[in-house]
Structures are given as C-alpha cells and as structure tokens.
Amino acid sequence: MAGWRGENGTWGRQKGKTRWIVSLLALAALATAATALAGEEPVPAPAGDAGALDPTDPVRLRMRLLAELDAQIRADAARRHLEARLLLDRVLPIAYLGVDADADADGMRLTKVYPDTGAEAAGLRAGDLVRTVAGDVTDSAAALGRAIRRHHVGDHLEVTFLRGEEARTTDVVLTARVEEDEDEDEQYPELIRTGVRSSAPASFAFDGPTGSLPEGLLPRLGGHGAAPGYAVVKEAGTSFLRQTANDKTGIRFPMAVAKDTVLGDGAIRVRFRFQGGEQDRAAGVMLHWQDEMNYLVARANAVEEDLRIFRIVNGVRRTLPGARAMGISDDDAWHTLEVRAEGPKLTAIVDGRIQAVGYDTYLPAGRVGLWTKSDAVSDFDDFEIEPSEASPSGPR
Structure with a gap:
C-alpha cells in the first residue's frame, strides 16, 4: 500500500x-x-x-x-x-527466620544464619539440624516454609534442633523479611504452581436458547472498541454462535472465554465460517489465556488468506516464528480448526490440510476461548476442548 x-x-x-x-x-x-x-x-x-x-x-x-x-x-x-x-x-510484612537450609535426615540442615535476625539472636548456627518449629516437623524446605508462614512478625516460636549429637531447644522471635531477600520461588517453593492439571473435557454445541452467550462462556474484549456481540442464532433449523458486533476498530479482538476450563497440553476443535466484515474476516481459537492482554491464538483470516499462531503479551501481538501457512479461502462454507498443544509445540490445522506450527514456553497453560478481529462477523459451532491425560502446567 x-x-x-x-x-x-x-x-x-x-x-x-x-x-x-x-x-x-x-x-x-x-x-x-x-x-x-x-x-x-x-x-x-x-x-x-x-x-x-x-x-x-x-x-x-x-x-x-x-x-x-x-x-x-x-x-x-x-x-x-x-x-x-x-x-x-x-x-503486610512477611515473617522471617533468617536462615538458609538444605534437607537432611529428619530435618533441615542450616547452611547459613543471617545477621540481625531471630535465628542469630536465638543462637542458631550453620550446621545445626532443625527438626521442629512451633511443633511442626521440618523435614523439607516446604515444611519449614509452612511452619514459618503460619506465624507473624514478633511471634515467639520454639525451635528444636540437633547440634552434633546434642538435642537442643531455643526460643526464636520472628523478624520482618528484609527488602533484599525477595525470592519467593526459593523461600516458598510449595506456593509456586508447577503441577496444576487441566480441567476435564468440555464441549459447547450452541443448541440452547438464542439471543445470548451460552452459560459457561464469558465475553471479553482485547484491544479497544465496541464490546463483543456473541450470541446463539438459529438459521434454517441449525443453531450456532455468531459474533455480530461489526465495529471496524483495527486493534479489536472480541473473545468468548470458557470460564471453567484450564488447558495445558491437549486439543481444541471448532467449526467456523466467515459471514461478514470489511476490515477483517477472521476466526480463531485462544489457548493458555491469562487475560485479555496475554494469551495464544490460532486464527484463520480470509482477507490475508492465511493461518497463523500468535502470542499476545501485554497486548502486543506477534506471530510465532514460522507459524504461518497460506491457503485460507474467502467463502461462506463451514471449516474446521484444530489446535494441539504438546509441551512447547503448537500445531494449528484447518480442514486437515492447512497447517501452521510454532513453539512457545512463555504461556504454558491457561483458559481457552473463541476469537475474532475488528469487524469480522464469524460463526462458530461444535466447540470442543480435550485435555491430554497428563497436562502438568497451570495458569500463571
């Protein structure tokens, strides 16, 4: 141009x-x-x-x-x-014992005691084997973290430990965590989500009442412009979901998000067709959705005649390297879009023949949904979400 x-x-x-x-x-x-x-x-x-x-x-x-x-x-x-x-x-200060420790037999072996902390004031030393804190057994980093988190700055805790072969007990007053010590991943590993499984399989046939978005789907808007206009419609005896709000704002992404479904690895399938749009004619499937500004989407676009997989981070949309395939036709026929997530590998296929492949590790899991762009009027039907049997990642 x-x-x-x-x-x-x-x-x-x-x-x-x-x-x-x-x-x-x-x-x-x-x-x-x-x-x-x-x-x-x-x-x-x-x-x-x-x-x-x-x-x-x-x-x-x-x-x-x-x-x-x-x-x-x-x-x-x-x-x-x-x-x-x-x-x-x-x-909202965080209670702080003031030690580094590694798991050892029946306790946590102190590797460092920091100055000006409750641990130092109580006489704890590197090499001590802490066995309990306030009655809680501390046989792992997670157990030690939980034992401390249950209390507040200024609380007195009884700590039992071994120094050599001698069993000892001391009273520790928890201090506030210092500003420099801000690594939650290291201090509280049990709180970092690394094992949230995907939800159960889900499907939306759009056979219910017309005129509104079905239960289980939430309207959301990426970018700006008019609100999404998703609603079930019925034509020639067939019901399906249509996005009808045809605002021509360029950076406008109407979404319908499945509110109770989380997907890590798995497959998503939907039938779609292009029904209108001057600025754009597009239909897509979102996955690993965190919010309106952070997600992945595989979309077919009849104006650009291509299939792409995008990553959107903080509202900035970029095509994953190599994740583009030509061949999308501008017609009013029904097509099938399937998206598969297998670890970092993402595969999008239209009608079993047009395929785009990309890789992403930034957004490992999240919600799923339907997606259009700008003034595209697009229809959707038979929306299916099928998690893998073992899908270990959870939403960020």
Whole structure:
C-alpha cells in the first residue's frame, strides 16, 4: 500500500474509504512528552544509527518512537512494582527466620544464619539440624516454609534442633523479611504452581436458547472498541454462535472465554465460517489465556488468506516464528480448526490440510476461548476442548 507525502510534513495512506494522516511533528511531540513524564530526557540516536529518526521514512520513525515509549513503560512499571513491594513490606510484612537450609535426615540442615535476625539472636548456627518449629516437623524446605508462614512478625516460636549429637531447644522471635531477600520461588517453593492439571473435557454445541452467550462462556474484549456481540442464532433449523458486533476498530479482538476450563497440553476443535466484515474476516481459537492482554491464538483470516499462531503479551501481538501457512479461502462454507498443544509445540490445522506450527514456553497453560478481529462477523459451532491425560502446567 503506497504512502504519500502531504503538506506540512505529514504522511497518509488510503485503505477503502479510510485515510490515516500521521503528523511527524505530533509523533515526535508524543515521544518527547512520554519521555518527560518518566522524568528523563530523550536520548538522540548516534549519527548513522539505522534506527535514527528519519523524517522521510514514517515506518522507521514509528518503530523508533514505539520502541522508546515501550522502554519508558517498562521502566515505569518496574519502578511501580518496587514501590508496591516496599509499601507491602510496611503494611503486610512477611515473617522471617533468617536462615538458609538444605534437607537432611529428619530435618533441615542450616547452611547459613543471617545477621540481625531471630535465628542469630536465638543462637542458631550453620550446621545445626532443625527438626521442629512451633511443633511442626521440618523435614523439607516446604515444611519449614509452612511452619514459618503460619506465624507473624514478633511471634515467639520454639525451635528444636540437633547440634552434633546434642538435642537442643531455643526460643526464636520472628523478624520482618528484609527488602533484599525477595525470592519467593526459593523461600516458598510449595506456593509456586508447577503441577496444576487441566480441567476435564468440555464441549459447547450452541443448541440452547438464542439471543445470548451460552452459560459457561464469558465475553471479553482485547484491544479497544465496541464490546463483543456473541450470541446463539438459529438459521434454517441449525443453531450456532455468531459474533455480530461489526465495529471496524483495527486493534479489536472480541473473545468468548470458557470460564471453567484450564488447558495445558491437549486439543481444541471448532467449526467456523466467515459471514461478514470489511476490515477483517477472521476466526480463531485462544489457548493458555491469562487475560485479555496475554494469551495464544490460532486464527484463520480470509482477507490475508492465511493461518497463523500468535502470542499476545501485554497486548502486543506477534506471530510465532514460522507459524504461518497460506491457503485460507474467502467463502461462506463451514471449516474446521484444530489446535494441539504438546509441551512447547503448537500445531494449528484447518480442514486437515492447512497447517501452521510454532513453539512457545512463555504461556504454558491457561483458559481457552473463541476469537475474532475488528469487524469480522464469524460463526462458530461444535466447540470442543480435550485435555491430554497428563497436562502438568497451570495458569500463571
């Protein structure tokens, strides 16, 4: 699609009846304003930098500005996260014993006792074998973590331990965990979800009452624009689900999410057909869905004539490397889309012949759902979710 140079240093392009005119000065001002809001001055690109702002190349300019804005957003999010943790340290402190330990026979062998902690004040030393804390047997890291989590900062706990062959008992006063010691994965491994299984198989035939979304599916919207318009309709004696809201907003993804279904490894199948859309004609299946901004989707698009698998993270959509196959036709026939997840491998197949394969480890499991784009009016039927027998991963 050709771009053209307009007056006053603006760029535009034509698509259908819609023209976008982007002011280079406005974009530069936007980047400067965003940088200023973060409290930093913009850094000019070095001379000859391939990513330098080029007033004759709107694509490179846009990419550079978006990259700078994304960097500021990430930096701001990191600062806010730290501020939130510091606030929680004050209002909801975590009780802290002050030791490192490894599992040993009948207890936890202390490998380090940190200064200015309850463990040091109570006289515990590296090499001591802690057997119980407040009456709870501590024969694993998880057991020790649970024993401490049951209490609060300032509580007195009786700790029994062996020093050499001598059995001893001491009173430990729990202190607040220090700011630098923030590794929950290491301190509380039993709380990290690594073994949540997929839900039972589920299916939606869309044979119920017309005019609304069936029980068990939730309407959600990715991007922006009009709300999703999913509803069961009946034509020529056949019922199916249709997404009817035809808002032409480009970054708009109407979703119907299965609320009680979690999938790690497994297969998803649905029949679909394209019924309308000027901006887009698309239908897809989401998997490993965390929220409207983070999920995977395999979709067929009649406008682009392809099948793709996307990963969406923080609202940014990217095709998984190599996960694109051509051959989708623009017709009103019913087609079948099957998506299989096997560990990191994702396979999408349309009508048993058009196949796209991609790999992802960032989103190992989550909910599933149906997906369309922009003003696409798409029909769905016979939506089936079939988890593998052993699907070890759970939602993030």
